[in-house]
Amino acid sequence: MMKLHWSPRSPFVRKVMIVLHETGQAEAVELVRTPVAMAEPNLSLIPDNPLIKLPTLVLDDGYSLFDSRVICEYLATRAAERGLALFPADPQQRLRVLRQQALGDGFMDALLLYRQERNKTEERQTPAWLSAFALKTEATLNFLQANVSALDQGGFDMGAITIGCALSYLDYRFADLDWRQRAPDLARWHADVFVCRPSVVCTEPDETP
Numbered sequence: 001m002m003k004l005h006w007s008p009r010s011p012f013v014r015k016v017m018i019v020l021h022e023t024g025q026a027e028a029v030e031l032v033r034t035p036v037a038m039a040e041p042n043l044s045l046i047p048d049n050p051l052i053k054l055p056t057l058v059l060d061d062g063y064s065l066f067d068s069r070v071i072c073e074y075l076a077t078r079a080a081e082r083g084l085a086l087f088p089a090d091p092q093q094r095l096r097v098l099r100q101q102a103l104g105d106g107f108m109d110a111l112l113l114y115r116q117e118r119n120k121t122e123e124r125q126t127p128a129w130l131s132a133f134a135l136k137t138e139a140t141l142n143f144l145q146a147n148v149s150a151l152d153q154g155g156f157d158m159g160a161i162t163i164g165c166a167l168s169y170l171d172y173r174f175a176d177l178d179w180r181q182r183a184p185d186l187a188r189w190h191a192d193v194f195v196c197r198p199s200v201v202c203t204e205p206d207e208t209p
């Protein structure tokens, strides 16, 4: 059985979990709770992923896959027809999906670092970093709001999953930002298309240690 180094709170792991549910493969993977923290590298993960990051997928023969993009593409290919809905074959559609995936992943990378900085004591924070993260967050929300038609036109593909996970991470860790006010059409897409999807409902972040 494949093994997924997993956490109930990681937005990158959530992408993989949604793909597993969407492609009917949730039962094919054993979830291994693997704590990671930037300041406390989990040495047990090194043999499978020297970057010590989640998600990491270990195949039946011991070969490991990272990062979330590679894992999602592997799972989509493994699911044949059902996987094609996630990464369309049409070159133009595929490029749209890959760009949305890059934007959602980059947004989550920035938000993880933003959260690290926000969680420091005030004396240790770097104000220029905080304002740069705030600016990128605002710019990304404005960009997504302006391009919401691309989300409306696509299906529930890898672009939608990645952007949806980034927005739900904002809800989870940055509730104070009130992003819906800045991006009302994006908020409508998130509510109507993403949040109500069964694969999204069953992968809600969980505070269990």
Ligand SMILES: N[C@@H](CCC(=O)N[C@@H](CS)C(=O)NCC(=O)O)C(=O)O
Residues within 6 Å of the ligand: 009, 010, 011, 012, 013, 036, 037, 038, 039, 051, 052, 053, 054, 055, 067, 068, 069, 105, 112
């Ligand atoms: N590009 C990676 C990012 C993964 C990532 O940043 N994972 C976080 C958890 S949400 C992590 O493992 N952080 C621990 C660390 O950076 O040391 C992916 O797409 O999988």
